[in-house]
Amino acid sequence: MARITLDQWQAFIAVVDAGSYAAAAEVVHKTQSSVSYAVSKIESGLGVSLFEIQGRRAVLTPAGEILCRRARHLVDEAARVEQTAGRLAAGFEAELRLAVEIVFPTWRLLECLQTFGGEHPDTQLELYESVLGGTDELLLGGEVDLAVCTHVPPGFLGELLMPVKFVAVAAPNHPLHQLERDLTLEDLRRHRHLLIRDSGSSRSRTVAWQGAQTRWTLSHKATSIRAACMGLGFAWYPEEIIREELAGGQLLPLPLAHGAERAGALYLVFADPDGAGPCALRLGELLRTASLPLPLTITQNNGS
Secondary structure: OOOOOHHHHHHHHHHHHHOOHHHHHHHHOOOHHHHHHHHHHHHHHHOOOOEEEEOOEEEEOHHHHHHHHHHHHHHHHHHHHHHHHHHHHHOOOOEEEEEEEOOOOHHHHHHHHHHHHHHOOOOEEEEEEEOOHHHHHHHHOOOOOEEEEOOOOOOEEEEEEEEEEEEEEEOOOOHHHHOOOOEOHHHHHOOEEEEEOOOOOOOOOOOOOOOOOEEEEEOOHHHHHHHHHOOOOEEEEEHHHHHHHHHOOOOEEOOEOOOOEEEEEEEEEEOOOOOOOHHHHHHHHHHHHHOOOOOOOEEEEOOO
């Protein structure tokens, strides 16, 4: 049986975050003496010192730092257990949060949401249209319930939804289409490359070719596609998201000798597969149905 209660761990974390016993007491809505008692119970019960005095400040000891990290995980997990119980008791989630990489075809996504909205009209939906590291951050930060992403973040499981074929394109009047021969990377380097900005705060993931002398980095795929149609640059786009522009001749594939097409994939990831409610599971089913008919394979990323 645990010698330290969850309330005592919460009081300890509050002291660390607030910086003092008095401030922590306000956060946890307890008296200062009860917060101090909770910390002393941890120290006496486990035989460790959590804080040491440096000047006028109390700072964490090395043992305190380790226990603080573990305690945060414990408290967060307890909160997730309660949230899961609440969703199960309610039957259906009141709110659902979904992140979708912009390379997922918009028309397929909207068909899913149309069906889902008809079946669950009372469920609030928050949609994040994300790019690269932004999707990872939303999952890792616990800000979404499920995601469609091009990369399975460490510690999550992903189901392969569909392959993505990226094609190099430009408007018919673009100079690259006037050369009337197979193009090389050297040809591309002389022209403007249109990119879509990573929506992550660190912007640490870069998968696009970076060899052009001039690049325009835009925030939205619609803006980027429109710029390409106007002849403002060339780009690699998922074939499915520019199908209308290709069919209408507004964009044409570039006749690259090598690298005209690139392969990628999209994965369906649940933030908490065991705790996913019926609405999250139903939306996942709709996203699977809307994707290309590929056998689903399980991918695990443990960060190694």
